[in-house]
Amino acid sequence: MADRHIIHMDQDAFFVAVELRKNPALIGKPVIVGGTSDRGVVTSCSYEARRYGVHSAMPSGRARQLCPHAIFIRGDIDAYSKASHEITDMIREKVPLFEKASIDEHYIDMTGMDRFFNCMQYARELRASIMNELQLPISFGLSVNKTVAKMATNACKPNGEKNVEQHEVQSFLNPLSIRKIPGLGKKSFALLSDRGIQHIFELTQIEPDQMHAWMGRNGLGLLQKAKGIDNSPVVPYAEQKSIGTQCTFHSDTIDIGLINTLLVSMVTDIAFQLREKKKLTACITVTIRYANFEDVSKQAMIPYTSLDSALIQMAKELFKQVYQKRMLLRLVGVRLSHLVNGFEQIDLYNKSEAQYNLMQAMDKIRRRFGEKAITRASVVDLKI
Incomplete structure (x- = not known):
C-alpha cells in the first residue's frame, strides 16, 4: 500500500x-x-x-x-x-x-x-x-493519516506548519499528553488518568485486551490512534451525508396551513437529529410532489446553523417559492445538506439566550423521554 x-x-x-x-x-x-x-x-x-x-x-x-x-x-x-x-x-x-x-x-x-x-x-x-x-x-x-495530521496542526498553531513523516510518527506522539488525541473525551481522560496514564507513550504500553476491558471498542480505537494508526478515508466533500424527511399525505391536499404546520414539525425533528450528531447545515431543500406525480425542489444556501427557528423560516419561504401550480399535493419533504461538524453555540449570535436555553431544555427532554415527548404547540393537533 x-x-x-x-x-x-x-x-x-x-x-x-x-x-x-x-x-x-x-x-x-x-x-x-x-x-x-x-x-x-x-x-x-x-x-x-x-x-x-x-x-x-x-x-x-x-x-x-x-x-x-x-x-x-x-x-x-x-x-x-x-x-x-x-x-x-x-x-x-x-x-x-x-x-x-x-x-x-x-x-x-x-x-x-x-x-x-x-x-x-x-x-x-x-x-x-x-x-x-x-x-x-x-x-x-x-x-x-488524518489523526496524526490533525495533531501536527495543533502542535504548530498558531500560524504554523508541520510535517510528520512515517518514521517520525511515534517519536512525535509519545511525549504528548493523551488530551491531544482527537476524540478523547473528558470521561475517557479521567479513566486513563486514574490509572496513571498521562502521556501517549504510556498509553501505547497497554495491551489491547486491557484497553477493551476498560473502555470497549472505543478503547481499542484510542490505542490505535496513540500508535499513529488511522485508516479512515478523506471523505469527498460532495458526498457528505444529508438529513431529511418527507411525508406522503393520505389524501392529496391543497391546505397551505396544514402544510406549513407539517413543515414546522418536520424541521423540528430533523434539526434535533442534526444537533444530536453535532452537525451544522449550510443548505436546506424543500421538495413537493403534485397530484400528477411531478416532483419540484427548491434549495437555498444559508449561514451555518442547527437551530429550529432559522430552518423553519427558510423552509416556509422555500415552500412559497416552489409551490406555483396551485394543484393538489401528494408529498412534501425537507432535507438539510452541506453538513459539517460544529457546536450549537454558533447560533447564539442570532438568537436571544432565552431562546437558546429553551432549545437546550427541550433537547434534554427529548433525550430522556423520546423525540416526540415535547414539541411546538402549533403541531400538537397535526393530522395528516
Whole structure:
C-alpha cells in the first residue's frame, strides 16, 4: 500500500480572525466572540485573550473576570459562513480530494501526488494563497493519516506548519499528553488518568485486551490512534451525508396551513437529529410532489446553523417559492445538506439566550423521554 499524504488545514481562532479582517483596529487586542452577558458562552477568543486563561466553551462571566479589558463581540454567523465558503472554494480549485471536517478545518488527500511534486511545498503554497487572498491566518499539518495530521496542526498553531513523516510518527506522539488525541473525551481522560496514564507513550504500553476491558471498542480505537494508526478515508466533500424527511399525505391536499404546520414539525425533528450528531447545515431543500406525480425542489444556501427557528423560516419561504401550480399535493419533504461538524453555540449570535436555553431544555427532554415527548404547540393537533 502506498504511503498516504494527508494535510489537515485549520483556521487560527477563525471567528476572531474574521472580526479582525473586518476591523483591523482589533489586531493585538484580547478579543472574545460569543454571548456577551455573564450567562453567555465563549465561542472563540484571540490568542491575546488566551494568555489570561480564557478558552472556548467558558462562561462569558468567567472570561470577563479573567480578562476584564477584553473586547466582547457577539459575532456575525453570516460573515463566518461566507468566509468558510471562500476558503472551501479556494481549496476545491487546487486539490484533487478534500473533506470539509468543520466550518474552519479541512482534510486534503494528496496520496500519489508526491510523484509529481513535493507535498509539503504544495501545502505551504496553498496556505500562503489562502492567507494572501483572504487575509485569514491558517495552520496545517502534513502526515500519514488524518489523526496524526490533525495533531501536527495543533502542535504548530498558531500560524504554523508541520510535517510528520512515517518514521517520525511515534517519536512525535509519545511525549504528548493523551488530551491531544482527537476524540478523547473528558470521561475517557479521567479513566486513563486514574490509572496513571498521562502521556501517549504510556498509553501505547497497554495491551489491547486491557484497553477493551476498560473502555470497549472505543478503547481499542484510542490505542490505535496513540500508535499513529488511522485508516479512515478523506471523505469527498460532495458526498457528505444529508438529513431529511418527507411525508406522503393520505389524501392529496391543497391546505397551505396544514402544510406549513407539517413543515414546522418536520424541521423540528430533523434539526434535533442534526444537533444530536453535532452537525451544522449550510443548505436546506424543500421538495413537493403534485397530484400528477411531478416532483419540484427548491434549495437555498444559508449561514451555518442547527437551530429550529432559522430552518423553519427558510423552509416556509422555500415552500412559497416552489409551490406555483396551485394543484393538489401528494408529498412534501425537507432535507438539510452541506453538513459539517460544529457546536450549537454558533447560533447564539442570532438568537436571544432565552431562546437558546429553551432549545437546550427541550433537547434534554427529548433525550430522556423520546423525540416526540415535547414539541411546538402549533403541531400538537397535526393530522395528516
